[in-house]
Amino acid sequence: MIRADPSRGYPLWHPEPDSNLPKACLTNGLRIGDVGIVTADGSFDLLFNICSPRDHPLHQLCGVPETFRQVHLPIHEFRDFPFTDNPGRAISTQSVNQRNITAEVSGGNSTVAQGSAGLNLEFSSSSAEGAILVLPEGAGKRDFAHLSILRAEAQKNGESWHRFAHINCGRTAGDDLYLITGHHKASSWSVAAFSEAGGSTGLSATFSAGQVVRGNVAMAYSWQVTNPVHWRVGPEQGHSTHKRNQAVFLRGFRIALKQRPFAFFSKRVDVSVQHTDTKSSGPGVSLSPTSLSGSGSQGSWGSRHRSSHGALDRGRMKMLSFPNETAPHQPPSKPCHAFLAERYVDEPDCRRQRRR
Numbered sequence: 254m255i256r257a258d259p260s261r262g263y264p265l266w267h268p269e270p271d272s273n274l275p276k277a278c279l280t281n282g283l284r285i286g287d288v289g290i291v292t293a294d295g296s297f298d299l300l301f302n303i304c305s306p307r308d309h310p311l312h313q314l315c316g317v318p319e320t321f322r323q324v325h326l327p328i329h330e331f332r333d334f335p336f337t338d339n340p341g342r343a344i345s346t347q348s349v350n351q352r353n354i355t356a357e358v359s360g361g362n363s364t365v366a367q368g369s370a371g372l373n374l375e376f377s378s379s380s381a382e383g384a385i386l387v388l389p390e391g392a393g394k395r396d397f398a399h400l401s402i403l404r405a406e407a408q409k410n411g412e413s414w415h416r417f418a419h420i421n422c423g424r425t426a427g428d429d430l431y432l433i434t435g436h437h438k439a440s441s442w443s444v445a446a447f448s449e450a451g452g453s454t455g456l457s458a459t460f461s462a463g464q465v466v467r468g469n470v471a472m473a474y475s476w477q478v479t480n481p482v483h484w485r486v487g488p489e490q491g492h493s494t495h496k497r498n499q500a501v502f503l504r505g506f507r508i509a510l511k512q513r514p515f516a517f518f519s520k521r522v523d524v525s526v527q528h529t530d531t532k533s534s535g536p537g538v539s540l541s542p543t544s545l546s547g548s549g550s551q552g553s554w555g556s557r558h559r560s561s562h563g564a565l566d567r568g569r570m571k572m573l574s575f576p577n578e579t580a581p582h583q584p585p586s587k588p589c590h591a592f593l594a595e596r597y598v599d600e601p602d603c604r605r606q607r608r609r
Contacts, residue, residue, distance in 0.1 A: 374461075392439040394436065457480065461475050
């Protein structure tokens with residue numbers, strides 16, 4: 254499938270910060286420089302941040318990798334677009350048709366539509382599976398433009414990061430690590446996924462957003478569905494509903510082991526800086542520039558040493574131009590949130606319809 258905006262990245266089923274993290278992490282949510290794991294339930298398991306000092310509250314939980322050093326990113330290389338998505342934006346997989354029925358529900362009288370949001374969206378699909386993200390209050394995006402700084406850091410320390418995740422933090426050996434280089438954040442959201450809506454009826458669902466009172470988003474946002482649909486709204490009551498700290502999309506580098514994890518962790522690995530061919534089976538990690546889902550440019554790092562599959566080996570670090578059109582990235586697991594990782598169709602005008 255082709256989506257209208259491949260730059261959005263990987264969508265999370267749980268955009269909210271982990272409530273067990275230090276307060277300093279809860280206030281802003283996920284940040285550029287965060288390193289962690291995209292879990293099976295669609296959340297981001299944050300381990301450390303390469304741009305924060307060793308004594309940051311986050312690093313008091315498990316410590317930092319052996320090779321850790323704080324990376325100072327130049328401010329002028331950040332790109333901020335606080336109004337990327339207007340309030341009421343709905344984003345969905347390609348098979349989902351959307352219609353803004355706010356005016357119809359209110360009968361032309363704006364006082365009938367509840368609350369300041371006053372949003373009513375109708376969704377339908379004849380497909381058996383799909384996903385929807387609604388941003389009642391819009392969203393903004395932030396990216397770090399000088400990716401070579403972050404890429405070099407991941408290439409140099411990727412093996413150490415994997416050892417730290419497995420040995421110090423007790424994470425499963427071989428889980429891919431992600432270094433965040435950009436994100437979309439919202440102050441509130443609702444996400445839905447369906448996988449058994451086929452047949453003669455298909456999907457029929459309506460999302461409504463009223464005024465948020467005392468931070469209770471669950472009472473203000475609701476779904477009416479005629480088919481099995483998994484949905485969530487956030488943030489939960491008690492969390493700030495005014496600050497954009499909910500990471501609905503992530504972009505960054507995927508760092509994967511090149512060999513079986515048990516062999517990798519059984520001995521110390523020395524990193525060679527010599528160039529090898531793309532079939533090298535030596536220890537190391539696969540470093541992929543990625544939006545974590547969707548299509549991206551295959552030529553952003555130049556063509557030297559590149560194979561027909563967009564692979565680039567530097568020493569024992571295999572770097573892939575990823576994702577690409579021929580081998581799209583697969584989500585880490587296949588629960589209901591995995592449908593969110595399909596390529597999205599961005600639909601600013603809910604009256605337009607798209608079908609497979």
